[in-house]
Amino acid sequence: MSSKLSHKDSGQLIESAARILAVAKQKGADAADVVVSEGASNSVSVREGKRENAQASENRGFSLRVFSGAKVASVSTNTDDDVETLVDRALAMARVSPEDPFASLADPDRLARAVPDLDLYDPTEVSTEMLAARALAAEEAALSVEGVTRSSGAGAAHGEVAFALVTSDGFAGGYRRSYSSTSVSVVAGEGAGMQRDHDSDARSHDGDLRPAAEIGREAGERAVARLSPRQLETRKGAAVLFEAKQARSLLGHLAGAISGSAVARKTSFLRDRLGKQVLKAGVNVIDDPSILRGAGSQPFDGEGVESRRLAMVEDGVLQQWFLSTALGRELGFETNGRGTRSGNSLSASPTNLSLEPGAKSPEELMREIGTGLYVTELIGHGVNMVTGEYSRGASGFWIENGEIAYPVSQVTIAGNLRDMFLSMTPATDLDRLYSIAAPSILVEGLTLAGR
Known part of the structure; x- marks a missing residue:
């Protein structure tokens, strides 16, 4: 069959x-x-x-x-x-x-x-x-x-x-x-x-x-590499490198924060940031429905509107929300072809959303920070999309002298997505065939809660 x-x-x-x-x-x-x-x-x-x-x-x-x-x-x-x-x-x-x-x-x-x-x-x-x-x-x-x-x-x-x-x-x-x-x-x-x-x-x-x-x-x-993990001492101002699989969740939080429905309902911590800096200068976020064989590709949106490639964040500056016709009218804009059907409802969401790659590989970023946490698993859903407060359990590997030293577990990463976004440095390892696609991402200045 x-x-x-x-x-x-x-x-x-x-x-x-x-x-x-x-x-x-x-x-x-x-x-x-x-x-x-x-x-x-x-x-x-x-x-x-x-x-x-x-x-x-x-x-x-x-x-x-x-x-x-x-x-x-x-x-x-x-x-x-x-x-x-x-x-x-x-x-x-x-x-x-x-x-x-x-x-x-x-x-x-x-x-x-x-x-x-x-x-x-x-x-x-x-x-x-x-x-x-x-x-x-x-x-x-x-x-x-x-x-x-x-x-x-x-x-x-x-x-x-x-x-x-x-x-x-x-x-x-x-x-x-x-x-x-x-x-x-x-x-x-x-x-x-x-x-x-x-x-x-x-x-x-x-x-x-x-x-x-x-x-x-x-x-x-991956499972064997995690054996015999250690616990970290609590520390502030730490550098955290999210592997690409986990970095996609950060881009997902950005997508949720720039959804027209979240902005209209005042449930987004970025609702007042249109036209302002939300990521580092030089960092771009693209939503492209026209990628061949893409997981989120579509020839038209849920309202029949032509779907075009959009720069959602350009040079770190937020350019637009994800909008359907109704959300556009409510917020004073036109639709940008991101209407999405779900059962009887019509909202707005991304298609193939990607954080564009940076200039350095994950290994180069590790060598650059010298000491920090390399995250290969995130646990829980401790993200407040109204305030941007971020607190999630994590495990992965401790970085010393610019290289992976040993596995760690039972770590809590804490920060605020507003600050985290402004600190993000993308690596080069982007796979565009995911509907939410990000390379590995370095975020500095986070709190790591351990033993």
């Missing part, structure tokens, strides 16, 4: 959406849009050389948004067998809803006129047997690393989705995307000295995945 959509491509989904839209207009909607999606996926998990679980799923979704004057309502279903009932329910809800001065369809002049091929869909057939073989190979490679004592499990998955949007203002577009992933987690050591780590990879094209054995070896070596 493979995770292939068996009945409709994006063109047929557009036809389904157009049919629902026609009924909505016929029944009196002043404006409307329809989203239709279908997905299929397979996944396999293994543990200690045996299959543990296999899952296959298919899903369909239909979402209708209708406008009655300044009133709006959205409904969703998993079938289009009774379109008239769906439309009647949406219109009845709209008529009794409060007026929303900001909600509307996107300006027709902003709609995408073409749907570029971003190479997001891979037609490769990936069977359940192939997924099981990958998971087993990843686990076997991890267990072969000396010092690894047991597996916490491995998995592999493959799937695809098709998406279509049709609006009463004349937009009709759709696209398909696929994905494949492999992951493994293992334990090194015994008893109270056990250490766990993992590795994974996910790509839109199956052939771009790292080999399963490579993923397994990386997981095993």
Whole structure:
């Protein structure tokens, strides 16, 4: 069995959406849009050389948004067998809803006129047997690393989705995307000295995945390297180098802080920083939906607006928020093509967001700071997005004389994201195929709480 959509491509989904839209207009909607999606996926998990679980799923979704004057309502279903009932329910809800001065369809002049091929869909057939073989190979490679004592499990998955949007203002577009992933987690050591780590990879094209054995070896070596950790003494003003896997979380915090919805609701510590310095001079953050095979790539946004490359932060200065049509109007701007659908709601979020690489490798940054913490795991969610206060558990390695000296654990990193952002120095090791992509990041002046 493979995770292939068996009945409709994006063109047929557009036809389904157009049919629902026609009924909505016929029944009196002043404006409307329809989203239709279908997905299929397979996944396999293994543990200690045996299959543990296999899952296959298919899903369909239909979402209708209708406008009655300044009133709006959205409904969703998993079938289009009774379109008239769906439309009647949406219109009845709209008529009794409060007026929303900001909600509307996107300006027709902003709609995408073409749907570029971003190479997001891979037609490769990936069977359940192939997924099981990958998971087993990843686990076997991890267990072969000396010092690894047991597996916490491995998995592999493959799937695809098709998406279509049709609006009463004349937009009709759709696209398909696929994905494949492999992951493994293992334990090194015994008893109270056990250490766990993992590795994974996910790509839109199956052939771009790292080999399963490579993923397994990386997981095993990471776990073994963490054995016999020490605790640090509490210290202030420390230099902390976040490896790229963990540095992505810092960029994620920045994305949340410059979301139009957070700014509108006054829940962002950067809500007053538009046009001001938020990162070091020379540091840039780019959101680019047009990356071929990118995890967050899209030919148009959730409102049909053309998606273009944006400099969110340029030379350290915050240039704009992530905006949909409604959020733009609420904040006094136009949409920048970052409208995002999630069920019945429409918000704004990044596509392929990247902190652009710096001039020095992680090793060069280590030599430059001489002493500090190299973070390879973050624990907990101690981030206050209203104030920027940051406090998270961490483990990793202590740096002495510019090199990794020994593993450490049970460290708490504390600071404020406002100051942390202004101190960030990016390294060179950026992988743009993650939707939130950052190289390793050096942050100075942090408090490390230990024993």
